[in-house]
Amino acid sequence: MDAIDDLIKLLSRLPGIGGKSAARMTYRLIGTDPNYNKRLGEAIATLQDKIHRCPICGAFTETDPCPICQDERRDRSVMCVVEQSQDVITIQNSGIYSGLFHVLGGAISPLNSIGPDQLSFSSLRKRIEEGSFKEIIIATNPNEEGDITALYIKRMFKDSNIKITRLAAGLPVGGDLEYVDRKTLEISLKARMDV
């Protein structure tokens, strides 16, 4: 197998990249600035050496703790619970939320045998108990797993005085939080409902 085929096959394993896209990327890489290729190759090869999960919130980070957990200006009375680390970025990039985050590492999924024990609920409970939160915003995906997970969080804190809300209607049902546009996200955050 030659270098071109090899790279096309490797790239094809990335999400959303088919054989033709991978070929197109590979030929672009052959003709591009060599410095760019070295930087891209290095960035991919060393990514996992640099990135780890924040010991507090569970988001991927290079610093310890992550920049959001470190930031004194964040509103420490609101906690936004998300499934994946990239959901933190999606919400951060919208610029309409200034509280803290907690990354579960997924959603409860009986079909995929993912139970609460495999997600970071115990550290969430600990953070909530030790903090002075007034509200928990559940930002799980608007699908069945996200619904089950939201219900689980609601029950977990039902005896506390903390307000529990969830991102509102406006999110496309069955979709992925990662692909929501800023406007839809803003509407759903503003119109968030009690669960």
Next chain:
Amino acid sequence: MDAIDDLIKLLSRLPGIGGKSAARMTYRLIGTDPNYNKRLGEAIATLQDKIHRCPICGAFTETDPCPICQDERRDRSVMCVVEQSQDVITIQNSGIYSGLFHVLGGAISPLNSIGPDQLSFSSLRKRIEEGSFKEIIIATNPNEEGDITALYIKRMFKDSNIKITRLAAGLPVGGDLEYVDRKTLEISLKARMDV
């Protein structure tokens, strides 16, 4: 800028990859088998060290000359002239052509100031003169630049006894050869016309 943002920005410069795709790829890379990342990073970083243009046909290759130019079983009476190296792969993968190839390195484009001098016409002429070709199949893209280039090739060999043909109707006009499906390519190759 952290490692995640850095990689997202680098990936966004690839053809067909927007910011969201790049982010999705990056987060997949964080969670994937470390061995895959090392291999992919290495494959990208070393690609240009391994790949060069075949001194005969101009296609990208690791060997010298390329496997097609070396292959004694190819039909050396037919020459297929393409714009880009990836067009060779597209036609090869269709499995319906067994002759030789010549890669021009682009198409004549007055709008982009690309004239015949910047393309490999002189080596094409030399190969045709020194070989025993009966037919030249022009497989330039079915757009204006491809048409001009086809006309240029036709004129170049008009005084020879070589049959000059071009991939037939069936190619979507204004499109890119790279994205043609096998069936359309087969029809257009079988129904190729004199120019």
